[in-house]
Amino acid sequence: MSEPASLRTHRVIVPTAIDMAALVGPADEVLRVIEAGFPAADIHVRGNEITISGPHSQSVMVTRLLDELIELLQLGVELNADVVRRSIEMLADATPSRPADVMSVDIVSNRGRSVRPKTVGQRAYVDSIDANTITFGIGPAGTGKTYLAVAKAVQAWQAKQVSRIVLTRPAVEAGERLGYLPGSLSEKIDPYLRPLYDAMRDMLEPDLLPRLIESGTVDVVPLAYMRGRTLNDAFIILDEAQNTSMEQLKMFLTRLGFGSKMVITGDITQVDLPGGVTSGLRVIEDILVGVDDVAFCHLGSADVVRHRLVADIIDAYGRWDVVRGPHSERTQRTRR
Structure with a gap:
């Protein structure tokens, strides 16, 4: 039958x-x-x-x-x-x-673990980094935008495409004025840069990262200390870029030197800047529209690779935003 x-x-x-x-x-x-x-x-x-x-x-x-x-x-x-x-x-x-x-795309492998894109959006982001000198990765927490950027930096260094890696973040909570805090400079900035250290430790042998930092091959600095530098032959990552002002983001972008590549990551729904200060990341796409060799990749809840509830939470906040309308800067600063 x-x-x-x-x-x-x-x-x-x-x-x-x-x-x-x-x-x-x-x-x-x-x-x-x-x-x-x-x-x-x-x-x-x-x-x-x-x-x-x-x-x-x-x-x-x-x-x-x-x-x-x-x-x-x-x-x-x-x-x-x-x-x-x-x-x-x-x-x-x-x-x-x-x-x-x-x-199936291996970016870097270490101790039997491989870093790979896990979603269509992440694969497009990784491809964009390969294809462009400057790539913006914009999206909510858990979408892998920082982790994948660090992986691409390590890959580029291992392939001798660049001679050093520069990682930076704005130290917003200290107002970019770290002098009044107790301790050495390293102790003052460590809490802001710890996520970048942690990501890189996953991709390198345990004893290699301290030696790379000591030699200057890996340079991890707060954004305030980038002023006046020109970065040649480097892979440069700016993390938490939503916490940069328009002036700070312009300063960072103009550090680009010959043979270098930049990745800027951030989440425009989690701005910690003081009231009245416009996030540079919120307006940069309008400013750079039409500029060649600059790409913007927008990741969403479908690209979240943390607990499945994280994607649901992000979607719930998105629906709440639509119903409630524009938020005050204060409300946005509470989302951490």
């Missing part, structure tokens, strides 16, 4: 080189996520053959998904529930992307 026209059965033969345990996940974790995403599809695993039965649209989608997951495994990507959920979202998008194209 033939199956109804609306139902289809597909079979996926998994290459013998693929570990079936890795494909279905520990305790069938991967398989359970697929079944939850396509509840009308009936999925059976027997040996290295997977049979998918159900409505045509779902059985076709599951087949495509399994082909992508197999290719990800072949490219060295470890499968887990998060990878599968993101793969389903990419394939179901109005303009679908191949998960294997997005998540």
Whole structure:
């Protein structure tokens, strides 16, 4: 008896080189996520053959998904529930992307861990950094904008495309006037620059970063100390750029020297500047419109790679913004 026209059965033969345990996940974790995403599809695993039965649209989608997951495994990507959920979202998008194209790009690897883009937006951001001298990464917390920028800086240094890495942040809470705080300069600025140190430590051997800092190969400084410098042959990252004034951002951008690349990251919904000071990041896209070799990448809740609730929280704030209307600077400064 033939199956109804609306139902289809597909079979996926998994290459013998693929570990079936890795494909279905520990305790069938991967398989359970697929079944939850396509509840009308009936999925059976027997040996290295997977049979998918159900409505045509779902059985076709599951087949495509399994082909992508197999290719990800072949490219060295470890499968887990998060990878599968993101793969389903990419394939179901109005303009679908191949998960294997997005998540298989190794930027840097260290101690058995690889830094890779995990979303379509992150892949576009990484590609933009490669293609442009100046790239702005604008988006909410957790979208990987700083982490990926640091990874690209380490990659460029390892490939000898640049001779040094410069990391900077505005020390807004101290008003960029650090002299009155107790301790040495390093102790004063450390809290502001700690996220940049932490990201770089993930990508380098534990004893290498202190030596690179001591030699000047890695230069981690507050934005106030960038004035008057010209940075040649360097990969330069400005983090938390929403906390720069228009004048400060102009000062930073004009530090660009020959053979250098810049990445500027920030979240325009989390401005900590005092009242009356306009965030340079909020207006820079209007200022630089039409300028060649400058790119703006906007990341959103779909690019959040932290706990799944973070994306929901960001979306909830976005809906609240629409209902409430423009915020005061004070309200924006409380969002941390």
